[in-house]
Amino acid sequence: MKNITLPDSPRILVTRTDRIGDLVLTTPVFKALRDQFPKAWIAALVFIEHREVVEGNPFLDEVILYDKQGLEKSIWGQLGFARRIRKKKFDLVIHCHGTNRMHLVAWLAGIPARIGYDRRAPWALTHVKEYDKKFGEKQEAEYLFDLLAPLGITRPEVLASFFPVTDRAKRSFDHLMFHLKIPQGKPWVILSPSASDVTKMWPAGKFSELATRIHHDMDGVIMAIGSAKDRAVVESVREKSNVPIMDLGGRLTLGMLAALLEKSAILVSNDSGPVHIASAVGCPVVSIFGRYEPGLGPNRWRPLGRNCRVVARDISEVPCSERKFTYIDEITVDAVYAAARDLLTRPV
Secondary structure, eight states, rough: OOOOOSSSSSSSEEOOOOOOOHTTHHHHHHHHHHHHOOEEEEEEEEEEGGGGHHHHHOOSSEEEOOOOTTTTTSSHHHHHHHHHHHHTOOOOESSSSOHHHHHHHHOOOOOOOEEEESSSSGGGGGEOOOOOOGGSSOHHHHHHHHHHHGGTTTOOOOOOOOOOOOOHHHHOOOOOOHHHTSSSSSEEEEEEEEOSSSSGOHHHHHHHHHHHHHHHHOOOOEEEEGGGGGGHHHHHHHHOOOSEEEEEETTOHHHHHHHHHHHHSSSEEEHHHHHHHHTTTTOOOOEEEEEETTSHHHHHOOOSSSSSEEEOOOOOOOOOOOOSSBBBGGHHHHHHHHHHHHHHTTTO
16 A cells, blocks of 8 residues: 555544444554554544444544444434435545445545445445455554555554443442442453353353353452343353352443453453453453354464463364364363463562
């Protein structure tokens, strides 16, 4: 892609309208843009339901909310949204996830420089990057820095994500903690047994067995998290366990989840959004992976951070023609327990 020259105080828009974890992994881009353009006005465009991931981010000047299921659902809503963006007079947009809607909005808004992937309406872009994420050769955040090359920005040696844990979120979580009588003098172990796809979900019975083994090792508090629609999964883990597990399913906003994880000893989770929130707030993480299709496996979606462990089945000896889409059922409790114990007993 050819280089882009921007004014001394550019107005830059970054779009990311997909999953929560993907947005968290985009936050290193905000810092890199701020470092390169200290006088810039930098805005992030995200789904309205993901606002807590970025509101309060110190590298952003503005958060623009996109209501795909509401105000912006129809073609007229889309056109009205594009008019709103046009009035903001951005010089550059960086599409970290390519969608027809976002590419079209930026084109209709007349943003002069539009960077994105050769995927879904690439004609609406001025700078097109090959969509190579599908090969899964790098971590997602590393891929995003390829989009910044026309701006003279190189990837830093260490990538760190960021999630703002606001005072409001802390107060809300403290209120819930008081209401549920969650003990504060013991380490908290958090289990996240749900995921966006069943092929990423380690069996509930194995989560329960893991909870039993951890409970026997330490005098801690074990809690299970999930959205309101994940209540059945969380309840299944609790029912199969012979040790107490507190049910936080459907009780936490994203900000409250970050406040919980910031205080927790460890998160054990499937490959899902809480993994990346935990890493961003400094909570040790064990992330369980079962999928190996290029672009879906741990090479691309592993959590950032030093205190993170990935547990996945070794398929190096399995011929490519014989590999399955997911090996999640073959991940053993022994393997996950060993990773968790390693983090729980590490020197502080």
